Amino acid sequence: MRPRHFETLRPICPVCRAREVSSHLAINIVEAGTDDEITAGILGCPNCGAEYPVIDGLPVILPDVRRYVQDNLFYLLARRDLTPAVESLIGDASGPGSAFDSIRQHVSSYVWDHWGDQDPAETGSAAGNASPGSVARVLAGGLDMISDGLASGPVLDMGCGAGRSVAELAARTGRTVLGIDVSTPLARVARRAVVHGHVDYARRRVGLVYDRRAFGIDIAGRERMDVWICDVQALPFEPATFALAVGLNLLDCLGDPQRGLAEIGRVLCDDGKALFAVPFDWTGHVTAVEGWIGGHSQRGPHGGSAEAILDGMLSEGALSSGGLRKLGPAREIPWHVRLHERSCMHYDVHVVAARRDSAAGMA
Numbered sequence: 001m002r003p004r005h006f007e008t009l010r011p012i013c014p015v016c017r018a019r020e021v022s023s024h025l026a027i028n029i030v031e032a033g034t035d036d037e038i039t040a041g042i043l044g045c046p047n048c049g050a051e052y053p054v055i056d057g058l059p060v061i062l063p064d065v066r067r068y069v070q071d072n073l074f075y076l077l078a079r080r081d082l083t084p085a086v087e088s089l090i091g092d093a094s095g096p097g098s099a100f101d102s103i104r105q106h107v108s109s110y111v112w113d114h115w116g117d118q119d120p121a122e123t124g125s126a127a128g129n130a131s132p133g134s135v136a137r138v139l140a141g142g143l144d145m146i147s148d149g150l151a152s153g154p155v156l157d158m159g160c161g162a163g164r165s166v167a168e169l170a171a172r173t174g175r176t177v178l179g180i181d182v183s184t185p186l187a188r189v190a191r192r193a194v195v196h197g198h199v200d201y202a203r204r205r206v207g208l209v210y211d212r213r214a215f216g217i218d219i220a221g222r223e224r225m226d227v228w229i230c231d232v233q234a235l236p237f238e239p240a241t242f243a244l245a246v247g248l249n250l251l252d253c254l255g256d257p258q259r260g261l262a263e264i265g266r267v268l269c270d271d272g273k274a275l276f277a278v279p280f281d282w283t284g285h286v287t288a289v290e291g292w293i294g295g296h297s298q299r300g301p302h303g304g305s306a307e308a309i310l311d312g313m314l315s316e317g318a319l320s321s322g323g324l325r326k327l328g329p330a331r332e333i334p335w336h337v338r339l340h341e342r343s344c345m346h347y348d349v350h351v352v353a354a355r356r357d358s359a360a361g362m363a
Contacts (some may be wrong), residue, residue, distance in 0.1 A: 001006050001037070001038045001041075001054050001057055001058070001059045001227065001228065001333050002033075002036060002037060002195075002223075003027070003036070003037075003038060003337060004036075004224045005176065005178060005226045006025075006027065006059075006321075007123075009154065009178060009237060009241065010025055010153070011025050011043075011059075011061055011236040011237065012023070012025065012060060012236050012237065012238060013045035013047065013050055013236070014062060014063040014236045015045065015048050015050045015063055015229075016047050016048050016050075017047060017063075017234065018063060018234070019234065021047060021048075022238065023045050023046065023047035023048065023100070024046075024062070025043045025044065025045055025052065026043065026044055026045075026046055026357060027041065027043060027234075027297075028041070028042045028044035028051070028060070029041045029042040029226050032148060033057075036118050036207075036223075037044060037057060037195070038054050038057065039054070039056060039057045040054055040055065040056075041053075042054065043059055043061070044104070044304040050065075051065070052065055055076060056094055056188055056191070057119050057191055057195070057227075057266045058163050058184070058187050058188065058191060058227060058229050058326050059228050059229065060134070060139065060229045061228060061229065061236045062182075062229065062230065062231050062234070062352025063231070063234045068148050068229075070184075071258070072184050073351045074099050074357065075103065075183075075184040075185050076184055078103075078127065078299060080208070084202075084211075084212040085257035087164075087202065087210075087212070088208075088209075088210065090233075091104065091157055091208050091210065092205055092208055092343050095208075096207075096208065100158055101208065103185050104202050104204065104361065105155070105208060105339070105341040106183075106185070106186075106202060107162075107185050107189065107201055107202070108201065108202060108203050108204040108210065108338075109204075109337045109338055109339060110162045110186060110337070111148075111162045111186075111189055111199065111201040111203075111250065112126075112132055112203060113132050113133065113134055113135050113162075113164075113336070113337060113338065113341055114133075114135055114136075114161060114162035114163060114164035114165075114193075115132070115162060115193060115199045116133065116338075117131070117132040117136075117198070118215065118217045119132075119213055119215050121128045121213060123214075125342070126336075126338045126342050126344045127338070127341065127342050127344040128344045129326065130336040130338060130344040132338070133164070133249075134334065134335045134336050135161070135164050135165055135248060135249075136168050136350065137164070137333070137334075138248060138333050138335050138349060139165050139168050139169070139246070139248060139275075139277075140168070140172075141331060141333045142248075142275045142277060142331075142333075142351045142353065143172060143275070144260070145157050145242075145275070145327065145328060145331065145351070145353040146273045146275060146327065146353045146355075149335055150173065150243045150244050150272075150273060151177075151243045151269050151270070151271050151272055151273075152243060153175070153180060153241070153243030153244075153269055153272070154175055154176040154177065154241070154242055154243065155169050155175045155176070155177045155178070155242060155243065155245075156177075156178055156180065156235075156237075156241075156242045156243045156244070156245045156246070156251050156267065157169055157171075157177055157178065157179040157180070157246050157249055158180055158232045158245060158246065158264070159181055159187050159188075159232065159248065159249065159250035160179030160181050160182070160186075160190055160227060161179060161181060161190065161248075161249075162186050162189045162193065163179060163181070163189065163190025163191070163194045163227060164191045164193075165179070165246065165248055166178075166179035166190060166194045166225050166227065167193070167194050167219050167225065167246075170194075170219075170221050170224050170225050171219075171220065171221065173186060173244065175224070175243070175244075175254065176224045176225075177193070177224060178225075178226055178227075178228060179225070179226070179227040179228075180227070180228050180229070180230040180232070181200055181227070181228075181229065182229060182231055184229065187227050187228075187229055189201060190227045190317075191226070191227040193217060193219075194219060194222060194225040194226075195222060195225065195226065195227070196222075196228065197217050197218065197219055197222060198214070198215075199213070199214065199215055199216075199217060200212075200213070200214040201213055201214075201244055204224040204340045205340060205341055206297070206339075206341055206342065207340075208339045213298060222362075225257070226228060231265055232247070232254060232260045232263060233254060233255065233256055233259045233266065234263070235263045235266070235267050237267045238267070239266050239267060239268070240268065240269040240270065240272070241267045241268075241269070242268055242269065242272060243261055243268075243269055243272050243273070244268075244273050244274070244275070245264050245267065245272070245273075245274045245275075246273065246274070246275045246276075247260075247264070247274070247275070247276050247277075248275075248276075248277045248349075249277055249278070249335070249349065250276065250277075250278075251276060251278050251293060251310075252279065252280055252281050252282050252287065252292075252293070253280055253286060253287075254286075254287060254291075255286060255287055255288075255290075255291065256291055257285075257287065257291060258291070258313065260322045261313060261314075261321040261322055261324055262278070262321050262322035263322070264324065265322035265323045265324045265356050266322065266342070268324075268356040269299045269356070270356060270358040271355055271356065271357075271358075272326070272355065272356045273316060273353065273354070273355050273356075274324055274353070274354045274355070274356070275351070275352075275353050275354075276310075276350040276351070276352050276353075277333065277335070277350070277351045278293070278306070278310065278349060278350045278351075279347040279349045279350070280293065280295055280306040280351075281295060282295050282345070289305075290348060292306075292360055293309050293310050293313065294306025294307070294308070294310070295307045306350070307330065307350055310350070310352065311326060311352075313355050314352065323356050323357050323358065324354040324356060324357075325354055325355060325356075326352060326353070326354050326357070327353040327354055327355055329355065330350055330351060330352040331350075331351045331352075332348045332349070332350060332351070333348070334346065334348060334349075335348075335349045
């Protein structure tokens with residue numbers, strides 16, 4: 001965690017925020033770090049006494065830290081110093097379907113897309129002629145939709161994954177950019193990439209076979225970037241903190257997308273912009289069917305159309321979610337995720353831009 005970002009963004013206690021009290025967090029303990037970076041410590045709320053750890057440079061600012069630690073203990077305590085041969089043996093021994101196997105696959109897929117085009121050892125394309133860097137291409141296409149300029153203020157990259165969008169946003173806007181995610185493994189990769197300029201991950205070849213990839217990346221303006229662990233549905237920030245909020249492949253990963261949209265609108269300044277890219281790839285164990293934006297109830301007035309319902313949530317009317325209002329027509333942009341050397345998931349993501357309209361009111 002960069003102290004400068006902490007002082008600029010002035011995060012508030014999410015526990016107090018749920019009680020409609022605005023209490024700014026303080027840095028209570030610094031156990032490791034430098035003047036520019038806190039790698040281990042504790043943040044605290046002077047009002048309610050809640051504490052939030054800083055682990056591997058990642059501040060965990062969530063309403064229920066205890067629950068998060070319990071659910072993510074394996075990932076928080078996982079070793080990151082295993083040699084490739086030992087890691088391979090452990091992967092074989094733990095077997096398919098294990099937590100170790102699942103997270104290696106997840107990290108392999110997303111890091112390949114975010115940073116594979118920067119890897120000197122990466123040659124050719126993936127299955128189906130997919131090439132890494134599609135997250136950057138989706139972002140570029142989306143930013144073209146809000147080319148009329150931004151208000152002053154920092155940028156929030158929600159669900160930043162392995163961090164490529166953080167770097168792209170910093171380069172394209174020249175602003176301070178904060179990436180947030182709830183995935184400990186991906187947030188670690190993102191922070192190491194955008195703060196320290198290094199990527200190191202196990203790239204899946206097939207089955208349980210992985211190749212270790214490690215390479216440096218040249219990113220200008222790294223001092224303007226950071227990554228925190230925060231929940232989009234409980235953003236620990238004052239209203240009107242950000243000029244731009246970006247959520248690529250985010251809304252269908254939230255337990256309550258409508259609540260997420262209201263929170264995003266809350267932390268945007270007047271006339272602040274938002275950009276969303278959504279594949280509408282829902283899973284019931286993350287989002288209850290009732291919370292899906294389309295994809296069910298084809299008997300209803302929208303016929304189950306995800307695009308029509310999201311449009312309604314970003315417009316005046318019964319479906320409206322807070323003060324976000326759609327800007328112009330949406331676009332469909334290709335995005336893909338590499339699973340292994342013979343398999344790749346291809347999507348057309350629905351990209352929509354919006355702005356915070358202060359006259360619209362907030363939910």
